[in-house]
Amino acid sequence: MDLFFHDTIDIKNPAFVFSDEESRHLSKVLRKQPGDLVAVTDGKGLEVHIQIQNISSRKTNGHLVETIVHPAPKHQTHIAIAPTKNIVRLEWFLEKATEIGIHRITPLLCQHSERKVIKSDRLTKILQAALKQSQQFHLPQLDDLISFETFVAQQKKGYIAHCNTGEKFDLADLAPTEQSNCILIGPEGDFSIDEITFAEKNNFQTISLGSQRLRTETAALVACHTLSLIHRNI
Amino acid sequence: MDLFFHDTIDIKNPAFVFSDEESRHLSKVLRKQPGDLVAVTDGKGLEVHIQIQNISSRKTNGHLVETIVHPAPKHQTHIAIAPTKNIVRLEWFLEKATEIGIHRITPLLCQHSERKVIKSDRLTKILQAALKQSQQFHLPQLDDLISFETFVAQQKKGYIAHCNTGEKFDLADLAPTEQSNCILIGPEGDFSIDEITFAEKNNFQTISLGSQRLRTETAALVACHTLSLIHRNI
Numbered sequence A, B: 001m002d003l004f005f006h007d008t009i010d011i012k013n014p015a016f017v018f019s020d021e022e023s024r025h026l027s028k029v030l031r032k033q034p035g036d037l038v039a040v041t042d043g044k045g046l047e048v049h050i051q052i053q054n055i056s057s058r059k060t061n062g063h064l065v066e067t068i069v070h071p072a073p074k075h076q077t078h079i080a081i082a083p084t085k086n087i088v089r090l091e092w093f094l095e096k097a098t099e100i101g102i103h104r105i106t107p108l109l110c111q112h113s114e115r116k117v118i119k120s121d122r123l124t125k126i127l128q129a130a131l132k133q134s135q136q137f138h139l140p141q142l143d144d145l146i147s148f149e150t151f152v153a154q155q156k157k158g159y160i161a162h163c164n165t166g167e168k169f170d171l172a173d174l175a176p177t178e179q180s181n182c183i184l185i186g187p188e189g190d191f192s193i194d195e196i197t198f199a200e201k202n203n204f205q206t207i208s209l210g211s212q213r214l215r216t217e218t219a220a221l222v223a224c225h226t227l228s229l230i231h232r233n234i
Helices: A020-029 A087-100 A120-133 A148-154 A193-201 A216-231 B020-029 B087-100 B120-133 B148-154 B193-201 B216-231
Strands: A003-005 A015-017 A037-041 A046-054 A061-069 A076-081 A104-109 A158-161 A180-185 A204-208 B003-005 B015-017 B037-041 B046-054 B061-069 B076-081 B104-109 B158-161 B180-185 B204-208
Touching: A003 A120, A076 A087, A076 A216, A087 A104, A087 A120, A087 A216, A087 B216, A104 A148, A148 A193, A158 A193, A180 A216, A193 A204, A216 B087, A216 B216, B003 B120, B076 B087, B076 B216, B087 B104, B087 B120, B087 B216, B104 B148, B148 B193, B158 B193, B180 B216, B193 B204
Parallel strands: A003 A037, A076 A104, A076 A180, A158 A180, A158 A204, B003 B037, B076 B104, B076 B180, B158 B180, B158 B204
Antiparallel strands: A015 A061, A037 A046, A046 A061, B015 B061, B037 B046, B046 B061
């Protein structure tokens, strides 16, 4: 069933109105007819099925015929990542991480960050599109850009992936079982020594994601997928 | 150390000449000086270290000071994938799979394929760039586009990932231990029922890559990374 996204859904009101853009898409692209069913999610676990009553490229409405509440995953992945110089690489990560499953993404401003601004609206649209495409119902939380030190100081514990020397355990071997796991991924120039020291003092454990030298967005995706494989077994 | 790629390296000849393009890059971008070391790989496991003797933007040469042979990985990942309608998505997969580690990629022409041609030269350049960037020494093998049935009939066994119903085991649970594992990934419209039946008759086992609905290139990368995690433990 085609899936749409609405920030808020009032399940007490059976009448449902689609936006102008959705109406165009429903009538011109999907060529829906009265009586057809489409699904809508609020990205907070709610899925409702709407039966179309009136459809045109300007206005489409229907009524709510089914409500499903999808529970939040038991284990949550939280990736804090320095946005890449080429924003397309971060956008790829957001799309793929949403498909695979991620709870929260925090863009980090690091000492070696070349990119110091992001357009949250555009990134949120990518998350919503990936959510719909992959037929999921929990939209990842996208935080505002925050400085590395402020963010790390706010966390109780976590993991930091970097390319510097020192004792490291593979994330796959550590197999963390916490309800939420936060992993820090640095910019193209990696975290600075000061940042690594600061994170370790704040209860962040240094991890390895394998012997290869991975790009920022690949490292983030590898971390996300490794956690997703660990979480499915616990 | 910066890594360059040459199709063939003659280790019996200590004199080494860089191409015009490499000479420009070495002198103008990397600002190398006589005496500096750079690494070169042939993508077949060989790494040589070259000490620069003469450098200019037109011609750079040096001599071979060290030869290292990197053994091939014990376990090999082979992904046979229907190229995506938007070729950028396949290119993204090639780059990421090279970073993570993949032995062979076979582009498949399937019944539901919307893309029926690929530019192998361009794709090979992406593989070479990703190999250099991730500091690896085994270039993935990129096959010519081949029809699904011809390819499947050539294989002894393998795995097929599809979204149709039927009994499936998670790839992560199967944890295949063969020396080389081949996984088939379908186009945007999935494999046809005929193709799935044909594969199963030819000793291909149906697998699942998780409960999410993944895009073609995401499914391929998830399969590649799952195998890489399995291979590191056996």
